[in-house]
Amino acid sequence: MYALHQAVRAIRGNWVASVATITTMTLSLTILAGFSLLSLNLNRVLATLQGELEVTVFLHDGADGGRLLETVRSWPEVARSEYVGKDRNLAALVVDIPSLATAAQLVANPLQDTLELRLIDPGQTAFVRTRLEALPGVADVEDGSEAVETFLAIADALRVVGSILIVVLLSSALFAIVNSIRAAITAREDEIEVQRLVGATQTFIRAPFLIEGILLGLFSAVITLALTVPGYQFVVTRLALQLPFVPFVRDPLLLAQVSLLLTLLALMVGLVGSAISVSQHLRERR
Amino acid sequence: MRFVVEFRHVTKTYARTHTHALKNVDFLIRKGEFVYFTGHSGAGKSTLLSLVLRRITPSEGAVAIAGQDLALLRESQLPLLRRRIGMVFQDHRLLPKLSSLDNLTFALRATGYRGNYEQRALGALRQVGLAHKRKAYPIELSLGEQQRIAIARALVTDPPLLLCDEPTGNLDPDTSWEILELLNDVNIKGTTVIVATHSRDLVDRLKRRTMVLRSGELVRDDDRGGYSL
Numbered sequence: 444m445y446a447l448h449q450a451v452r453a454i455r456g457n458w459v460a461s462v463a464t465i466t467t468m469t470l471s472l473t474i475l476a477g478f479s480l481l482s483l484n485l486n487r488v489l490a491t492l493q494g495e496l497e498v499t500v501f502l503h504d505g506a507d508g509g510r511l512l513e514t515v516r517s518w519p520e521v522a523r524s525e526y527v528g529k530d531r532n533l534a535a536l537v538v539d540i541p542s543l544a545t546a547a548q549l550v551a552n553p554l555q556d557t558l559e560l561r562l563i564d565p566g567q568t569a570f571v572r573t574r575l576e577a578l579p580g581v582a583d584v585e586d587g588s589e590a591v592e593t594f595l596a597i598a599d600a601l602r603v604v605g606s607i608l609i610v611v612l613l614s615s616a617l618f619a620i621v622n623s624i625r626a627a628i629t630a631r632e633d634e635i636e637v638q639r640l641v642g643a644t645q646t647f648i649r650a651p652f653l654i655e656g657i658l659l660g661l662f663s664a665v666i667t668l669a670l671t672v673p674g675y676q677f678v679v680t681r682l683a684l685q686l687p688f689v690p691f692v693r694d695p696l697l698l699a700q701v702s703l704l705l706t707l708l709a710l711m712v713g714l715v716g717s718a719i720s721v722s723q724h725l726r727e728r729r
Numbered sequence: 730m731r732f733v734v735e736f737r738h739v740t741k742t743y744a745r746t747h748t749h750a751l752k753n754v755d756f757l758i759r760k761g762e763f764v765y766f767t768g769h770s771g772a773g774k775s776t777l778l779s780l781v782l783r784r785i786t787p788s789e790g791a792v793a794i795a796g797q798d799l800a801l802l803r804e805s806q807l808p809l810l811r812r813r814i815g816m817v818f819q820d821h822r823l824l825p826k827l828s829s830l831d832n833l834t835f836a837l838r839a840t841g842y843r844g845n846y847e848q849r850a851l852g853a854l855r856q857v858g859l860a861h862k863r864k865a866y867p868i869e870l871s872l873g874e875q876q877r878i879a880i881a882r883a884l885v886t887d888p889p890l891l892l893c894d895e896p897t898g899n900l901d902p903d904t905s906w907e908i909l910e911l912l913n914d915v916n917i918k919g920t921t922v923i924v925a926t927h928s929r930d931l932v933d934r935l936k937r938r939t940m941v942l943r944s945g946e947l948v949r950d951d952d953r954g955g956y957s958l
Contacts, residue, residue: 457737633824634835640782640822641886642812645805697925 450658453627460626461659467475467619468663468709469670476671476705478605483692483701487600489594491690498572498586500558506580508556514578515560520571523561529554534665555582556619563589570676578656613712620659626726635725649721656717657710659683664709732796733890733921734758734781739790741776742946748877750776752945757925760889763916766925766933768942774925775943779891781923782814783807794890812840815883815891815920820896821875823867829854829878830863833885840886853885854878857911873904880911884920891915893924897931909935 454461478674500515502508512526527535537544564569568588575584628635638648639702674699694699741751751773755804756905758764766774779785780792783799792799794810802810833850840851854860857877867875883891893912895920897905909931916922926932931941941949 498769633822637822637824637836637882639838639841640811640816641839641882642808642810642814644808647841649795 446647446650446654450654451462451654453631453651454658457623457630460623464619464623464659465663465666467665468616468660468712471616472663472705472709473665473670475609475612475708476607476667479705480671480675481613481699482598482601483697484689485594485598485692487692489598492587492591492594496562496565496568496591498560498562498568498584498588500560500575500581501583501585502556502558503580503582504555506556506582508558511578511580512558515558515575518571520562520573520606521560522563524584525559527557527559529556531721532557536702547578557711566679579623590660613708616663616712617716617719620713621720623659624717624720625654625724627652628720645725649725652721652725653717656713656715656720658713660709660711660713660716661706663713664706667705667709671705672698672702708711732757733760733762733794733864734879734923735791735793735796736777736780736791737791739780739787739792741773741785749945751780751787751942754942754945754947755790755806755849756940756947758921759879760921761911761916761919763922764924765937765939767925767927767932769927771935771944772927773945774927775894775956776945777896778816778923778925780807781892782811782816786958788823789791808840812886813888813890815880815886815888817876817879817883817891817893817896821844821867821879821894822841823868823875823878823882827868828864829870829881831869833876835884836882836885842886850885851882853881855937856884857881868936871904872899873907874902876900876908877911880908884915888920889920890921893922893926894925897928902930906934 465489500511502511508526508528512524515521515524529552533547537547538556552686560571562568565588568586568591572584572588574585575581635648676693679693682693731866736754737757739751739754740749741880742749754773754777766777768774776785780787781794783792783802786800791940795813797810799810813856822834825827826939827835830850833853834846837846837849851860851863854863857880859874859877859881865874866924867878870878876899880893881895891896891912896912897908905928911926912922912924913935924931936953938952940947940950
């Protein structure tokens with residue numbers, strides 16, 4: 444309790460340094476939170492895309508669709524499979540593009556019979572495609588893997604940029620804490636000297652500074668969440684109206700987890716930063 | 730334990746400046762003694778006190794307090810050693826933003842004292858005759874009063890050993906004598922007192938065992954007291 448009281452006193456007494464530290468940390472954490480939410484949304488879009496990925500197998504005229512269907516159903520990678528005759532394919536096309544209805548009556552059906560497959564793991568698409576192409580009666584295989592690969596590449600790039608950004612931002616937050624605690628130690632040098640002389644333990648001397656670091660982290664996290672959570676909800680609500688097909692992350696539990704992680708990260712940065720400062724500047728010289 | 734402080738062939742060299750602060754210093758101080766260490770500035774008096782507090786360690790030889798070799802003390806045991814040693818400085822080192830009473834309770838709190846801080850601190854202030862100044866801040870006190878408060882702070886944890894580094898260095902002769910009388914009273918009540926001073930008057934006025942240091946060497950150890958370098 445005494446250490447907490449001392450920590451609060453130090454934050455108030457050294458308020459310029461404290462405000463500077465909290466501002467730096469809040470900025471870093473806000474950018475970090477923004478990146479995390481962006482990454483979460485991108486992953487969600489990717490997962491949805493992958494989940495909806497279908498493999499279409501075009502068959503030669505006269506190919507035995509029933510037998511081929513039996514063959515692919517026996518493969519462990521296949522979750523669902525369906526035979527679609529060329530008449531059904533044409534009907535579906537006409538539903539999508541009604542202007543083709545007249546043309547469809549004038550010429551013979553140019554479409555092919557197909558097999559529609561959905562895989563258990565979309566990551567197996569390339570492997571399954573190779574197997575399908577080797578089957579007799581298969582004319583062509585189409586899948587949406589190119590679009591997914593583009594998304595995956597974007598997500599990977601984002602992950603790399605995010606990781607670099609996390610290191611840079613957390614380092615700046617850490618140094619802000621280190622400096623703030625160093626200033627607090629310098630301001631209380633006389634007190635520390637007296638404490639040492641009368642026989643205070645290292646824990647007693649160090650505790651207020653460690654608590655100060657944790658408090659600075661906590662204040663920064665609270666401000667960050669106060670800015671980020673309503674800000675994100677506002678942006679997502681607006682975007683969802685414009686882009687209704689994008690599955691934005693709005694799950695309160697998931698957002699609570701992100702908030703909790705961010706708070707723990709801020710507390711950790713506060714504790715580690717103050718521990719570094721304390722170990723550097725409160726070492727007894729001999 | 731018969732000997733409170735033991736120095737066995739202690740040499741202290743500051744490696745960075747190649748200064749030999751103490752050279753082969755050897756002495757014993759018994760429980761309840763009042764001892765002066767005298768000598769000119771730079772003779773090694775402050776180094777000697779720092780060794781007793783284990784703020785520094787000897788380059789050669791050994792220092793023991795109450796039979797405990799300080800070289801064998803772990804870092805975590807240092808606070809326990811220092812709780813048994815009161816320390817008074819020439820510049821008193823009171824905390825300017827705390828009242829007299831709070832300067833004492835601050836020290837008590839730091840040592841993990843579990844009783845009533847204020848009562849104990851007030852007792853120490855009474856011991857130095859300044860209970861009526863408990864609410865005064867250091868700046869509101871005379872130099873002599875500040876030094877008395879510093880002595881009260883050193884005594885508030887009831888240490889068996891009191892170290893004073895030039896306790897009258899900033900004081901006029903009359904106030905210096907008052908401080909010395911106070912230290913003598915403390916000694917009479919059983920506390921071992923070690924005073925490092927270069928004040929000839931002080932040593933000659935209250936004659937006690939005197940050890941004279943010259944350029945780091947212990948050149949005289951006289952039970953009859955008196956300055957005479």
